Amino acid sequence: MKYISILGSTGSIGTQTLDVVREHSDELKVCAITGNNNIELLKEQILEFSPELCCVMNEGKALLLKNMLSGNIKTEILSGMDGLIAAAEYDKSEIIVTAVSGMIGLKPTVAAIKKGKTIALANKETLVTGGSYIMDLAKLYHSAILPVDSEHSAIFQSLMSSSEKSINKIILTASGGPFRGKDTEYLKNVTIDDALKHPNWSMGKKITIDSATLMNKGLEVIEAKFLFDVKPEQIEVVVHPQSIIHSGVEFCDHSTIAQLGLPDMRVPIQFALFYPRREKNSYKSLSLSEIGKLTFEKPDVNVFKCLGLAFEALKAGGTMPTVLNASNEACVDLFLNKKISFLDIGNINEKIMLKHNPVKIDSIETILAAEVFVKKTLESIL
Structure with a gap:
């Protein structure tokens, strides 16, 4: 039996991870889960999977649960x-599925790395914001990082036939999102529903907007590096x-x-959970x-x-x-709350980078300081 913790069990990746657990219930056991506000779904997951620990980020919602x-x-x-950190560090857990969205996943992922856990990484912001610092930590604590994103899993699987040293280039594919082939004039008036x-x-709102701007692919470029x-x-x-x-x-x-x-x-979730072997499924x-x-x-790119x-x-x-990641998180939130336009996302990101x-x-403090810089700069721009 392999024991796993799922950080973000109520989101798209989290719920699909639980689908994989259902498919392989004789080999996978969930011992910790976390969520933000959706306590109704957390209750259902607790009743079905009987985890030993559950974290709700919202304290009031935790009491309600x-x-x-x-x-x-x-x-x-x-x-x-x-x-959240307690779930990431949970003693029984061998694999931590980091399925939370945004920079909130940074601290628990670092905590899990320092415990030598295997990280099934779906929270791309961890590597985007932490970069070589995170990779060096993983080496120091002998923590394996296995990609869950379909693109990075594909690269990881392709590399199984050779080694990183023989790479000429990585080919990172993108769907193009809902606005593939559209020009800037068209994008001036797109709505939240369009994006x-x-x-x-089928993904969460934040990553779906990132796919529409191609920022999601940009973050994947940084993660792949x-x-x-x-x-x-x-x-x-x-x-x-x-x-x-x-x-490829x-x-x-x-x-x-x-x-x-x-x-x-x-499929990539299952591959990460059972790596290095492959398992049958009904998909x-x-x-x-x-x-x-x-x-x-x-x-x-224009x-x-x-x-x-x-x-x-x-x-x-x-x-x-x-800084780019933190700026983008803030801009996507502003767009979803109808405070800026779709094209403003890229324009404001560029201004903050400049x-x-x-x-x-x-250190983590360096990363958090960059986030504070973004918040202050954004306030001055808006």
Whole structure:
């Protein structure tokens, strides 16, 4: 039996992780889960999976959840960041699925790394904001980081045939989101509902907006640089609307190996949970003859400037990716609350980057200081 903790069990990745657990209940046991506000779903998950610990970030909601559960339930209910860290550090857990969204995942992930846990990484912000600091910590504490994002899982699987040293380039595929092929004039008037209509994937609001701006792909570029120890110029982004080729690697002999499959996040989640072996499942099989054709395009970084900003942040180094990520989180929230327009997201990100002088990341405090810089700068811009 393999014991797992799921940070963010009520979100898209979290609920699909529980689907994998249901499929393999004889081999996987959930011992800790966390959520934010959705205590009704947390209650259902507690009753079904009987975790020993559950953290609700909202303290008031945590008290409500305690009252909703009968006295026979043995699950310990915690709250706040301390509770989130407790779930990440939980003694029994061998694998920590980091499925929370945003920089809130940084501290618990670091705590789990320091306990030598295996990290099934779905919270890309951890590497985007922490970069080589996080990777160095993982090496120091012998903590394995296994990618859950479909693209990084595809690269990871492709590399199983060779080694990082033989990489010529990484080919990172993107669906193009709901606005593929649109120009800046069109994007001036798009609504929140327009931006939330992803053509291929069902995800949370924040990541769906990031997919619409191509910032999600930009964050994946930054994550790939640190995960696979490559230079920014070794990463090529290709728009692939069908989302069948999840990503690939071109090696030094110019052969390319890629991983294909239907758009189903349960597959990379399962691969991370059972790595290094593969397990059977009941999911739908890929039929290339049914798909018919696969197409590829260059992304338009002039229209979707967030992708270009990610490459610029990598070149600047230090805390610049941290600042870009924090700025983007704030801007997406402003957009979802109808306080800025869709195009403002990229424009404000660029303004904040221009005001930042990056420094080397040597602690969590450095990362948090960059976040404070963004908050103050954003206030001055708005």
